[in-house]
Each structure stands twice: as structure tokens, then as C-alpha cells.
Amino acid sequence: MSTPNIELAKGLKETEHLTKVDFKMISFTLAGKDYGIDILKVKEIRKAGNFTKVPNTPIYVRGVDNLRGDIIPIIDLRTMFNLPAETKDKESQENIVILRLDSLVLGVVVDTIEKVVGFASESIQPPHPIFGDINIKYINGVVENAGRLYIILDVDRIFGEPEDVPEAAPLAKPEQAAEEVEAAAPGEPELPLDLKFVGETLAAFGQFHMTPLNRDWVSSRLVEWKKSRKARGLDFQLTQKDEADEFLDAFDSPHSGRLWTTEAIESLAKILSFDASSVVVWNPGCGRGYESYSLAVLFERSFSGKGYKIWASDNDLLNISTAPSLILEDSEVEKSWREFTVESKNGLQFGSDLKAHIVFEFHDLNHPNPLAEVHLAVVRDVISFLKPSDQEKVMTEISEKVRPGGFLVLGTNERLEHPEWKPVGNEIWSVYQKI
Amino acid sequence: MRVEYINPFVEAAYNVLTEVLATDVKRGNLFLKSATKPVMGVAAIVGLAGEVEGRVLFDMNKQTAMKIASVMNMEELTEIDDLVKATISELANMITAQAVTKLHELGFKFDLTPPALITGENMEISDQEVEALIVPMDTPHGSIEINVAVRERS
Numbered sequence: 001m002s003t004p005n006i007e008l009a010k011g012l013k014e015t016e017h018l019t020k021v022d023f024k025m026i027s028f029t030l031a032g033k034d035y036g037i038d039i040l041k042v043k044e045i046r047k048a049g050n051f052t053k054v055p056n057t058p059i060y061v062r063g064v065d066n067l068r069g070d071i072i073p074i075i076d077l078r079t080m081f082n083l084p085a086e087t088k089d090k091e092s093q094e095n096i097v098i099l100r101l102d103s104l105v106l107g108v109v110v111d112t113i114e115k116v117v118g119f120a121s122e123s124i125q126p127p128h129p130i131f132g133d134i135n136i137k138y139i140n141g142v143v144e145n146a147g148r149l150y151i152i153l154d155v156d157r158i159f160g161e162p163e164d165v166p167e168a169a170p171l172a173k174p175e176q177a178a179e180e181v182e183a184a185a186p187g188e189p190e191l192p193l194d195l196k197f198v199g200e201t202l203a204a205f206g207q208f209h210m211t212p213l214n215r216d217w218v219s220s221r222l223v224e225w226k227k228s229r230k231a232r233g234l235d236f237q238l239t240q241k242d243e244a245d246e247f248l249d250a251f252d253s254p255h256s257g258r259l260w261t262t263e264a265i266e267s268l269a270k271i272l273s274f275d276a277s278s279v280v281v282w283n284p285g286c287g288r289g290y291e292s293y294s295l296a297v298l299f300e301r302s303f304s305g306k307g308y309k310i311w312a313s314d315n316d317l318l319n320i321s322t323a324p325s326l327i328l329e330d331s332e333v334e335k336s337w338r339e340f341t342v343e344s345k346n347g348l349q350f351g352s353d354l355k356a357h358i359v360f361e362f363h364d365l366n367h368p369n370p371l372a373e374v375h376l377a378v379v380r381d382v383i384s385f386l387k388p389s390d391q392e393k394v395m396t397e398i399s400e401k402v403r404p405g406g407f408l409v410l411g412t413n414e415r416l417e418h419p420e421w422k423p424v425g426n427e428i429w430s431v432y433q434k435i
Numbered sequence: 436m437r438v439e440y441i442n443p444f445v446e447a448a449y450n451v452l453t454e455v456l457a458t459d460v461k462r463g464n465l466f467l468k469s470a471t472k473p474v475m476g477v478a479a480i481v482g483l484a485g486e487v488e489g490r491v492l493f494d495m496n497k498q499t500a501m502k503i504a505s506v507m508n509m510e511e512l513t514e515i516d517d518l519v520k521a522t523i524s525e526l527a528n529m530i531t532a533q534a535v536t537k538l539h540e541l542g543f544k545f546d547l548t549p550p551a552l553i554t555g556e557n558m559e560i561s562d563q564e565v566e567a568l569i570v571p572m573d574t575p576h577g578s579i580e581i582n583v584a585v586r587e588r589s
Contacts, residue, residue: 317441317465320438321438321442323438324438324439359587360437360439361436361437361438362436362437362438362467362568363436363467364467364469364566366469367467367469367566368469368565369566370565370586370587
């Protein structure tokens with residue numbers, strides 16, 4: 001290629017993104033926001049109404065419609081994505097985009113259909129990790145055109161998966177959907193969908209991962225949350241980190257991040273029992289150590305004849321570094337606990353006799369652990385914050401490490417359903433005994 | 436890894452490197468690692484035995500090793516010869532020894548093995564079931580990663 005040609009090519013490339021149009025989409029609005037669908041997926045647009053309702057379908061299925069002899073399903077995108085939709089009377093006409101996917105033709109109801117927008121496909125930007133209303137999996141990207149921001153929906157993902165199964169399971173694999181229906185209160189068919197949205201939002205904002213371990217809590221918290229948000233005139237969707245944090249505030253077990261009370265200790269001690277003369281305790285995610293010290297006090301008080309060793313760890317270097325010499329405020333320490341503390345030059349601390357029973361380690365729960373067998377594992381509000389696959393791994397590790405007859409203490413709002421573990425807790429303590 | 440062990444190693448690495456190189460040394464963020472680890476080119480290993488077991492690994496690339504050895508010997512060294520190897524082994528020994536001395540003062544007793552030096556390309560170190568603390572140190576001559584894997588006999 002000669003030089004001028006190269007330069008010409010270069011010049012072209014620079015202006016290319018301004019002029020090249022290789023992606024066109026139909027733009028429309030849902031609840032006042034702009035969306036787009038790839039024009040190659042769109043068969044036509046039309047107005048229609050008075051659909052024939054089909055019984056026993058998800059609420060976002062408006063019914064079926066006769067498109068010049070073909071019967072096609074009609075899906076309401078606003079309901080599907082939990083967006084507000086104005087209720088029109090039965091006779092009025094809705095705006096419909098008819099989509100042609102691989103094996104399926106279907107119509108989706110939208111608010112208003114605007115126009116065809118064309119632009120260069122490279123100007124499509126990946127979606128931001130969180131879009132309040134619509135799950136990120138269903139978004140192809142975002143594009144700006146003429147001062148407006150369009151969210152491009154991935155209709156293949158929304159309606160296509162899993163392969164060749166039409167709209168029967170657009171939002172979840174069948175077995176997942178089934179599980180969630182179980183978790184939801186009967187008579188509230190929209191809950192599983194909400195639950196899924198909220199669960200995924202929590203994972204993105206709060207590093208909290210919804211699994212069977214905590215799904216009951218998320219589900220009941222959601223009901224409460226919706227009520228309180230409604231009272232404040234707000235939508236229930238979590239769109240910011242503070243909202244996710246606020247949602248999760250109620251998750252923490254009692255006495256998190258501070259010393260337990262004597263009452264709490266006695267209530268837990270009643271549940272526990274040990275045959276061995278020396279008890280090994282595993283306490284991952286101990287934070288600044290309040291939990292580990294409280295456990296030590298529990299053993300001193302309720303199992304005084306037994307030896308015990310507490311292996312405490314956390315992956316937060318700052319927190320765990322302060323744990324071995326945790327300074328206590330006078331007001332934090334119950335009078336009857338004073339016998340375990342000493343005055344140091346920096347303030348009140350636990351005494352060295354008690355400390356000798358605890359080893360604090362800088363350790364990541366996802367990494368291997370040299371501990372062999374333990375009699376008691378105290379893992380409160382830790383596993384819920386691991387990725388679902390890691391949660392499973394850690395649960396397996398706990399199952400391997402806790403001896404038969406040993407105990408596992410989970411967070412108050414965490415539940416375990418497993419044939420190997422027998423629930424023995426009460427309303428404050430979520431405790432399981434290994435069979 | 437036990438919290439009490441962390442600081443002695445970090446401090447010893449910082450003190451010794453600052454002293455022998457007579458220059459500013461920066462410590463990177465500490466983190467934990469459990470996967471198999473590729474070695475950058477020159478690695479010195481010091482074993483620990485006693486109440487605890489484990490090892491400390493000093494990992495750097497060849498250029499860094501030569502530059503550090505040059506500074507420590509006050510002469511220009513251009514290849515990984517016996518002098519460079521002996522110098523890096525000694526550096527590993529000095530840092531580990533100082534850390535162990537600090538730990539002795541805190542009441543933890545354990546012994547060192549003589550350092551072993553490994554050089555070569557494309558090597559990996561695999562520890563079975565050990566989580567290592569990584570202390571990255573940045574010097575003007577290049578970076579050194581100090582990889583401490585120590586565990587209590589439980």
C-alpha cells in the first residue's frame with residue numbers, strides 16, 4: 001500500500017465512529033426511560049389490544065394475540081422488569097414490538113415506540129454493573145445518541161434461554177424458579193422475581209450473596225423493606241450502595257462487633273455440650289476479636305473444667321492486627337467480666353490467661369487451613385458474604401472439620417438445611433449439631 | 436498466619452533492606468495467597484522449624500538480584516555468579532534472622548535452616564495446603580517479594 005493510501009485510511013478510521021452506522025435499533029420507552037432493541041430482531045411494530053388471557057401463566061404474560069393468522073404470545077416488559085405501567089382499559093390499544101427470535105415470534109408491550117436509531121456498534125458501551133430496574137444480564141450495552149441514553153436490551157437472553165425453550169422460563173432456569181416459588185409466601189406470585197432482583201443487587205453492592213443459607217431472611221426482609229419504602233414514597237428497588245447497606249443493616253446477628261452479654265452466653269452454653277476434655281474452637285471472620293474473647297469467657301464460665309483453644313482468623317489485616325491487644329471501654333465490659341480483664345497503659349484489656357487460649361491469625365477463609373478437627377465452629381455472618389461457589393466450598397470444609405456431635409454456630413439470620421446437621425438453636429442462636 | 440508473626444517479618448525486611456542498600460525502600464500492601472506461585476528468576480528460601488513450621492521465600496528477578504548484589508559488594512556485577520548467589524543468600528539470612536530474633540523477644544521460639552538459593556526460568560513453588568503472606572518491597576533496584584508461609588503445629 002502506498003503512503004497516501006495509508007494516510008487516507010487513517011483519516012477514515014478517525015472519523016469512522018462519527019459516520020459509520022452499522023447498528024440500528026428500535027427505540028422505545030418503559031416508565032419514562034429510553035430503551036432499544038436491535039432492529040434485526042424486530043419483525044414489526046403495531047398497535048393491538050384485547051389480548052386473549054391464558055390461565056396459569058406468569059403475570060407478565062398478557063395473553064396471546066392473533067397476528068394475521070399466527071398466534072403469538074404477548075409479554076408486558078414493564079411487568080416483567082417490575083416497572084410501573086399505566087393501567088389502560090381493556091379495549092384500548094397497546095404499543096407492541098413484534099420480535100422474531102431464532103425459533104419464536106412474540107410481542108412485547110412497551111409504553112411508547114419512538115423511532116429507529118442508527119449508530120456505530122463500537123459506540124455501544126458495556127452496561128454499568130448496576131441498573132436499578134433491569135437485571136444486567138439482560139442488557140447488551142448502553143449508547144448515547146442525540147443527547148439521550150439508550151439501554152439496549154438483549155432479547156435473546158431475556159426470551160431465549162435456555163436453548164429453544166420459549167418464554168416459559170425467561171428469567172430463571174426452571175429448577176431455580178421452582179426453589180424460589182417455595183421460598184415465597186403463597187399468594188404473592190411476584191415475589192420470586194423481586195427476590196431475584198434484590199438478591200443480585202445485594203451481591204453487586206453489599207458483597208452479600210443470596211443462597212438457601214439466607215434466602216428466608218432476604219425474603220422476609222423484602223416484605224418489611226417494601227412496606228417501609230412505600231411509607232416513605234420510594235420504590236423498593238435498591239439503586240445505591242447506601243440502600244443496599246440499609247437493607248442489610250438488619251442482617252447482623254445480635255452482639256456483632258462488640259462483646260456478648262452474660263445472658264447471651266448463658267443461652268448459648270445451654271445448647272452446647274462437649275465430651276472431650278479439651279475443646280478446639282474455630283472462629284473464622286472474628287473481626288476485631290470481640291466474638292473470640294466472648295467465646296473464651298463462655299468457656300471460662302460454663303465449661304470451667306475443660307481445656308479449650310480458640311483459633312480465630314480474619315482476612316482484614318487492620319482488624320485482626322488489633323485483636324490480640326484489643327482495648328476495651330469501661331462501659332463495654334460487664335461488671336462480672338472484670339475478673340478476666342487487666343488495666344494496661346493503653347486501657348482495659350483481657351488478661352493474658354484468657355488470651356493464652358486464643359490464637360489470632362491473618363487468614364482468608366477461601367484458602368486451605370491447617371486445622372484438623374474442631375468441636376465447635378463459630379461462623380456468624382461470614383458465609384453469606386462469600387460468593388455462592390465459595391459458600392459451598394466453605395460449608396464442605398466446615399462439615400469435614402467439625403467432629404460428629406460437634407456444633408456449628410451460624411449468624412442469627414442464617415439457616416442450614418442438611419441431613420448431616422440437626423438444628424438445636426433458639427431464637428437468638430442459630431446452632432446446628434453434626435450427626 | 437498468626438498475627439503476631441507479621442510485624443517482625445515486615446519490620447526486619449524494611450530495616451535490613453534500608454540499611455544494606457542505603458536507600459529508600461517502600462513496602463507494598465500485604466496480602467494472602469494460597470495458589471502455586473511462579474518464581475521471578477532468583478529465589479532464596481529459608482526454612483523455619485520448632486514450635487512452628489514453614490519457610491520464608493525471597494523472590495526477585497535476575498536484574499534486581501544483580502543490582503542489589505552490586506550495591507552490597509560495592510562493585511559492578513553483571514552475571515549471576517557465585518558472589519551474587521552468596522550475597523542474596525546472605526540477605527535472606529539477615530532478614531529472616533532479624534525477624535526470628537524479634538519473635539524470640541516476644542516469646543516465640545524457632546530455628547532457621549541455612550538459606551538455599553534457586554535460580555532459573557519458569558519455575559513454580561508449590562506448597563501443599565499452606566497459605567502465604569506476601570510482603571512486597573519496592574527498592575530503586577527493583578522489587579522483592581517476601582513470601583512467608585508459617586504455621587503453628589496444631
